[in-house]
Amino acid sequence: MSDPARPFPPSGRDQRLDVFRGIALVMIFINHVPSTIYENLTSRNFGFSDAAEGFVVMSGIAAGLAYSAGFRPAPTWAGARRIWRRAWTLYMVHMLTSIWAIAVSAAAALWFAAPQLLHENQVWILFKKPLGFLVGLPLMTHQLGYTNILPLYTVLLIVAPALLILALRWPRLLLAGSVLLWAAAGQFRLNLPNFPNPGGWFFNPVSWQLLFVVGLLTGVAMKQGRRFVPVLPWLQWLTGGYLLFSLLSAKIPAVSAMLGHGLWMVNQAGVPWFFTVFDKTFVTAPRLLHILSLVYFLSTLAWVRQAATAQALRTFALLGRHSLPVFATGTVLCFALQGVKDVLGDHFLLDTLLLGGGLGLQLGLAFLTERWTRKPARPATPPAPSAPVLDLPLAGAAQRLA
Numbered sequence: 334m335s336d337p338a339r340p341f342p343p344s345g346r347d348q349r350l351d352v353f354r355g356i357a358l359v360m361i362f363i364n365h366v367p368s369t370i371y372e373n374l375t376s377r378n379f380g381f382s383d384a385a386e387g388f389v390v391m392s393g394i395a396a397g398l399a400y401s402a403g404f405r406p407a408p409t410w411a412g413a414r415r416i417w418r419r420a421w422t423l424y425m426v427h428m429l430t431s432i433w434a435i436a437v438s439a440a441a442a443l444w445f446a447a448p449q450l451l452h453e454n455q456v457w458i459l460f461k462k463p464l465g466f467l468v469g470l471p472l473m474t475h476q477l478g479y480t481n482i483l484p485l486y487t488v489l490l491i492v493a494p495a496l497l498i499l500a501l502r503w504p505r506l507l508l509a510g511s512v513l514l515w516a517a518a519g520q521f522r523l524n525l526p527n528f529p530n531p532g533g534w535f536f537n538p539v540s541w542q543l544l545f546v547v548g549l550l551t552g553v554a555m556k557q558g559r560r561f562v563p564v565l566p567w568l569q570w571l572t573g574g575y576l577l578f579s580l581l582s583a584k585i586p587a588v589s590a591m592l593g594h595g596l597w598m599v600n601q602a603g604v605p606w607f608f609t610v611f612d613k614t615f616v617t618a619p620r621l622l623h624i625l626s627l628v629y630f631l632s633t634l635a636w637v638r639q640a641a642t643a644q645a646l647r648t649f650a651l652l653g654r655h656s657l658p659v660f661a662t663g664t665v666l667c668f669a670l671q672g673v674k675d676v677l678g679d680h681f682l683l684d685t686l687l688l689g690g691g692l693g694l695q696l697g698l699a700f701l702t703e704r705w706t707r708k709p710a711r712p713a714t715p716p717a718p719s720a721p722v723l724d725l726p727l728a729g730a731a732q733r734l735a
Contacts, residue, residue, distance in 0.1 A: 347555065348641040349632075350398075354391050354656050355649030358663065360384040362691060365479045365667040368674065369684040380579040381611060381623035385482060385536070386544060390628055392486055393545040396493055397500065397552020404497045413494040420490035424473075426661050427483035431470060433665045434477050435459065441672035449675045450668060454478030458530060465529025474528040476535065479664050485536040488525075489545045496546060500553045504561070511546040514539060519607030519615045533614070540615045547625065564633045572626035579623050648696060655699040662698055666691045 360375040361384045377383035396416075403412020438450035451457060455477050459466045469475030473484040499507035517523060518540045524533025554561035562568075581588045596619075600609040608618040631637050640646065652659050670687045677683055 347398075347638075348650055349638055350391055350394060351650040351653035352641045352646050353631075353649075354388065354395075354653030355651065356653075357384040357388045357391065358652050358656060358659055358695075359649070359692065361388065361660070362663040362667065362695070363688060365664070366670045366674070366684075366688060366691070368679050369688060370681060371684065371688060379583055380576065380627070381583075382620045382627070385613075386616065386620060386624035387627070388482070389485070389489075389541055389544045390548040390551075390624060392489075393548020393550075394552040394555070395548075396490070396545075397497075397549045397554075398556050399552075400493065401497055401501060401553045401556050404494070404501055408494065408498050412497075416490055416493050416497075420487050420493075423483050423487045423490065423657070426657060427473070427480060427487065428471065430480050430483070430661045430664050431477050434480060434668045437665060437668040437672065441669075441675070445672065445676055447672050447675045450672050453671070454668070455530075462529040469528045469530075472528065474526060475530065479667050481535050483660075484534070485538055485541055488538045489542060492542075493549070496549055497553070500546075500550050504550050504553070507546060508550060511543045515543040515616070515621075516605075516607070519617065520605055522615075524614070535614055537614045537616075543621070544616065544624065547628075551628075560632075562629060569630060569633050572630040575622060575626045576630060579619075651699045651703060652696065655702045658702055659695045659699050663691065663695050666694065 360377075363369065363371050364375055364377065364384070372378075375384065376387070400412060400416050403409055403415060434454070435456060438454075438456050441450045442448040451460070455475065458469075458475060466475060473487070476484055496507065499510075518537065522533075523539045524537045525539070527533060551561045578588075582592050583589070596609040600606060606617075607615055610617050611619050613620065641650070670691060673687060674683070
């Protein structure tokens with residue numbers, strides 16, 4: 334069994350990243366089709382964080398693995414351009430996804446007598462403030478529900494070259510600065526602005542950058558064949574204990590009530606609010622500690638790495654390898670399936686068919702993408718024709734000399 338203290342060599346591909354990204358995509362899709370019994374099976378019911386936090390950490394890991402080589406031994410414009418091209422791709426996918434989401438909402442009202450979608454997921458701003466909507470959508474200052482994680486990732490990739498320079502030279506300084514920025518965002522409610530609506534981004538980049546930075550530092554270390562945080566038995570027990578406590582709090586009302594009262598008392602004693610509440614926009618401390626504990630704890634278990642290579646999990650790995658088209662397709666499907674549920678209601682069999690069909694479409698897309706992007710095998714180079722042997726004795730002598 335492989336040693337969890339040592340990641341795969343720099344030339345290898347860590348299957349855990351693909352598998353867990355695929356699992357996160359499935360859970361995000363299930364959570365975005367509301368009022369199904371399958372929502373009870375996703376990770377948000379077993380702790381303080383959910384699949385979104387995990388997805389951002391893994392996006393940081395993927396960025397560190399994919400782009401850090403372009404900044405060693407020195408940063409290059411080619412390395413930065415590669416990242417910014419990816420950010421542009423994400424922006425264009427976000428715009429396309431948003432337009433399709435509006436189209437699906439309009440189609441549900443036009444042809445299926447289901448206008449509810451036009452009043453949900455921030456689509457209604459199009460009718461209340463049309464000019465502001467048309468300005469805010471391309472500026473990413475107005476984001477529809479379910480589509481708003483791509484703007485976060487786009488902004489993080491825009492600043493990723495600077496983060497990589499720091500990660501490769503002063504990783505501890507980068508981590509310390511990221512933690513301070515997260516704390517300042519919580520203390521002073523720092524966020525990027527919305528328009529035309531007041532307020533800030535639901536996925537606040539000023540706070541969520543900490544998850545991305547932790548992932549980036551992890552990915553940079555993995556690219557170099559090492560761990561960013563070593564396997565320490567006491568840290569395994571600490572993170573495992575926190576995960577167990579969060580599970581008990583999620584499932585046992587008495588434990589949840591005790592935790593809530595304890596956090597209230599701590600807040601009354603003067604501890605800042607972002608240490609004592611469960612706010613997703615600012616990734617407050619209970620959520621932050623939960624996802625970091627989960628990532629660390631799972632990464633130290635040798636059987637997790639072994640299981641990630643199992644045949645039974647290849648479906649998740651396939652989804653994870655093509656996370657962008659899968660997520661975009663799943664987001665549009667969420668709008669469509671929500672419209673179907675608005676018309677037909679909530680039924681176990683209907684929910685099963687809708688979710689199963691939606692996941693099947695995403696899996697089919699991932700399969701086709703895999704085939705389309707697979708590099709063709711290079712044909713074997715035929716051996717060079719040998720010169721005709723004119724003098725056998727001389728040829729034999731030449732072979733002996735060689």
